[in-house]
Amino acid sequence: MNADHLHAVLNDAVSRAGLTSDRPAAIRIGENAIFRLRPGVVARISRQGQLETARKEVAVARWLQKESVQAVRVLGEIQQPISVCGHAVTFWHELPPHENGSxxxxxxxxxxxxxxxxxxxxxxxxxxxxxxxxxxxxxxxxxxxxxxxxxxxxxxxxxxxxxxxxxxxxxxxxxxxxxxxxxxxxxxxxxxxxxxxxxxxxxxxxxxxxxxxxxxxxxxxxxxxxxxxxxxxxxxxxxxxxxxxxxxxxxxxxxxxxxxxxxxxxxxxxxxxxxxxxxxxxxxxxxxxxxxxxxx
CATH class of the missing domain: 3.90.1200.10 (Aminoglycoside phosphotransferase (APH), C-terminal lobe)
Structure with missing residues (x-):
């Protein structure tokens, strides 16, 4: 995914979500792109055409939290995903330092x-x-x-x-x-x-x-x-x-x-x-x- 395009998508989504981020830092750009907006908060930009999948991910994250399953947590106060130019943008609590499980x-x-x-x-x-x-x-x-x-x-x-x-x-x-x-x-x-x-x-x-x-x-x-x-x-x-x-x-x-x-x-x-x-x-x-x- 083109870096300039990704930043434009991210800036639009961040504004519509009512969040702020002066200098978002790219954590990973691959099939999906992950940016750190501020310490502890990340944004995920999907490939185009993945809006329904993103909706499911958000719903699953909220459901797992309700079921007291320890999992990646969605930023709860935002209505998401946000669709920008065909990309689904979602906002999450950043994972702590971690390693693969056994x-x-x-x-x-x-x-x-x-x-x-x-x-x-x-x-x-x-x-x-x-x-x-x-x-x-x-x-x-x-x-x-x-x-x-x-x-x-x-x-x-x-x-x-x-x-x-x-x-x-x-x-x-x-x-x-x-x-x-x-x-x-x-x-x-x-x-x-x-x-x-x-x-x-x-x-x-x-x-x-x-x-x-x-x-x-x-x-x-x-x-x-x-x-x-x-x-x-x-x-x-x-x-x-x-x-x-x-x-x-x-x-x-x-x-x-x-x-x-x-x-x-x-x-x-x-x-x-x-x-x-x-x-x-x-x-x-x-x-x-x-x-x-x-x-x-």
Whole structure:
């Protein structure tokens, strides 16, 4: 996002919110832009077209506070989000200095989250596990026509399998992107905070267990002891559920297409995208697959 454009959007939103900020400082400019307005207060500018998602994030933050869940907190006295030039601007209390939570802390947070009643004050959407995947396949220029055709068939097969998903735990509130970086620990008092609320939804709670299960069983990044600790704290081993392979395959497809999306922006990710696709196609043997690395 262009810096001059972002500052114009921010200045407009700050004025309309009745706030003041002499010299807003950019904390991060990426898919979303974060600016510090003053000590303890930040503004978040979304990509264009994300107004409904921002509305949901604000509603979820207020609901979590009401439910006494420690999470990132929205600035409560402002009617938000504020729409400027197609961007959704929201205002938040700045997080204290923090670090990623542990897998055990993630398990405890998910166990508590999944026990909350579904909110009545607003409607959380149903989990949409296939959102954006068809578009990512078509735009995956790093793959050949034959590879994209295979991906289309694979996506169709997974849609059909998801429609026949066997019964698991009752549907619950989901975080939607449950990895240790989204359950952070304050370095001051050790408080655990839930962050990144944009993918909250309602659906099978097993979805939130996928990141850890895949880290263990698909790519071998977790030891047996580490995974067993996560399972013991949460109280369920999702690997034992007959619906796990379907959710796992959907998640692996999402991870592969994310790498392809990044490869379109940074050629350094091309090899990782091709490696992941080869794994999905069964060309590199059985899981756990080695060589899955983070993409920029």
């Amino acid at each position: 897998r055990v802390e993630l398990a405890a947070s998910l166990r508590s989250l999944h026990q909350l009643p579904v909110p009545r004050e607003f409607e959380l959407p149903l989990l949409a596990p296939f959102e954006g995947l068809a578009e990512r396949i078509e735009s995956a220029a790093t793959f050949s026509d034959a590879e994209r055709q295979w991906l289309r068939r694979h996506l169709d097969d997974l849609r059909a399998e998801y429609d026949r998903l066997p019964q698991g735990k009752p549907h619950s509130v989901l975080h939607g992107d449950a990895w240790p970086g989204n359950i952070v620990r304050s370095t001051g008092d050790g408080e655990i905070l839930v962050i990144d609320l944009e993918r909250f939804s309602v659906g099978p709670p097993e979805w939130d267990l996928l990141h850890t299960a895949i880290s263990y069983a698909t790519v071998g990044k977790l030891s047996h002891v580490e995974y067993a600790e996560f399972v013991d704290v949460y109280g369920l081993d999702v690997l034992d559920w007959s619906g796990y392979p379907t959710l796992r395959d959907i998640r692996e497809l999402r991870l592969t297409l994310f790498a392809a999306q990044m490869a379109a922006e940074n050629s350094q990710s091309t090899g990782q995208a091709s490696h992941r696709l080869a794994c999905l196609k069964g060309e590199l043997g059985e899981r756990p697959w080695k060589g899955w690395e983070a993409v920029p």
